[in-house]
Amino acid sequence: MSLFSFNPSRALARSLGAVLVTVPALLLAHGPEAKAVKARMDSLPATLKGINAQVQTTVAPQIVVANDSAHTLDILDAQGRSFLRINQQGVQADLASPAWYRSQTAARGVPLPKGVAQDAEPRWALVHKKPHWGWFDPRLRTDDIKVPHQVEHDGKPARLAEWSVPVRFDGEASALAGAFRYEPLPPGSFHSRLTSDATPVAGVTVGLSPGTVPAVHIHNQSGKPVVVADAQGMPHLRIGPGGSFMNTNRSNGEPRWVKVAGGSRYTWTEPRATFGALRAPADVIEAGQRARVASWSLPITVDGKPVAVKGVVDWLPGEQIAASGGHH
Structure with missing residues (x-):
């Protein structure tokens, strides 16, 4: 993976390189971009200076992050446990955390290796030497987001619900956050x-x-x-x-x-x-x-x-x- 220039386009995913995932081939015939519900990211808070982040839709909504700062960015799971650390030394993953394995897949019900548990002792390992990464966060799944009939009938973009992924930046609590939006399909x-x-x-x-x-x-x-x-x-x-x-x-x-x-x-x-x-x-x-x-x-x-x-x-x-x- 090479360091990417952060632009709101498909070029971000190309320059990031092939983000690895483990997802079985059981996906929709025309992929998630054929859905009208999208996960979009809001502007980052000022406290996350030096962090670039965006949602890219691949086989499912995926967060991609680059950390150009001198500080460590920790990505937390739903229980507040860090499973990814991104800093100038690269990307570390907690191989004992269930969220590490679940974040590599767009599927549900991921089998976990022996010794992986929410209360297991952390086991950090370097998985990438550059300070950027992409992962499928379950909190961005669009499957269960319903579009009100009137919204769909009107055919106009609409904000339907919120999502948030807590992080720690230089030890301080913050979040990557955004919304699930209805966006009429392109031509x-x-x-x-x-x-x-x-x-x-x-x-x-x-x-x-x-x-x-x-x-x-x-x-x-x-x-x-x-x-x-x-x-x-x-x-x-x-x-x-x-x-x-x-x-x-x-x-x-x-x-x-x-x-x-x-x-x-x-x-x-x-x-x-x-x-x-x-x-x-x-x-x-x-x-x-x-x-x-x-x-x-x-x-x-x-x-x-x-x-x-x-x-x-x-x-x-x-x-x-x-x-x-x-x-x-």
């Missing part, structure tokens, strides 16, 4: 899909869950390591055997793998599988037809041998989304 959306074989080699399957930033899902039953490189060509993620691991050595030396999940499945949000702008070209929108606007590929190896993982990005007009049941 269409981008839809990323795979064009390469879903089983590139025996025992390895690849899937894609669409969203503003799509999520790539790999299930590795081959008994051989699957390695995903980052945008600079450095080993970034290893899936199996024995779980999923993140490389915390961002220099040119040997990878230093830190286990981030058990099992043979892993999913990460992948900015390289997006279109490079917020809107399709004007002629594509005016045509009112599904159209291919980009193609992409990922550097993935199985047991050291490159495999083809490729896809395209299509523009879907709003009428096609509505016909498929994408509205909230």
Whole structure:
């Protein structure tokens, strides 16, 4: 992941890099951006000077934070326990905290490793050397937010409910906060899909869950390591055997793998599988037809041998989304 320039656009997610998550491939056909309820962040309080934060919708609402200050930012769970620390030394995670594992997934009912419990002794580990991170916070889930019939009928943006994530900054209590908003759907959306074989080699399957930033899902039953490189060509993620691991050595030396999940499945949000702008070209929108606007590929190896993982990005007009049941 590289330090990102903080702009309210998809470029933030691209420059942040592939934020790792562990979510099964059971998501909506057109992703969360086909929903009219969005989690949005309010302006940060003045006390959080040096902190940049934003909500990005990937497979679900996701908070991304950069800490450019000299102080430590602690992210607290619903019970007030810190599970993430972001400072100039990088990002630390409490591997004994249930919230650490739940914050990597957009799914509910995450199985917790042995020794992980709300009252367990903290076990801090460095998971990233740069002071920025992204996570799926359960407090931003939009599933249960209801849109009043009159609001939907009026078709105008409306603030429906509030959300808040408590933090400590330099030891002082504060919060990342915002609202759940009803926002009428745009004239269409981008839809990323795979064009390469879903089983590139025996025992390895690849899937894609669409969203503003799509999520790539790999299930590795081959008994051989699957390695995903980052945008600079450095080993970034290893899936199996024995779980999923993140490389915390961002220099040119040997990878230093830190286990981030058990099992043979892993999913990460992948900015390289997006279109490079917020809107399709004007002629594509005016045509009112599904159209291919980009193609992409990922550097993935199985047991050291490159495999083809490729896809395209299509523009879907709003009428096609509505016909498929994408509205909230």
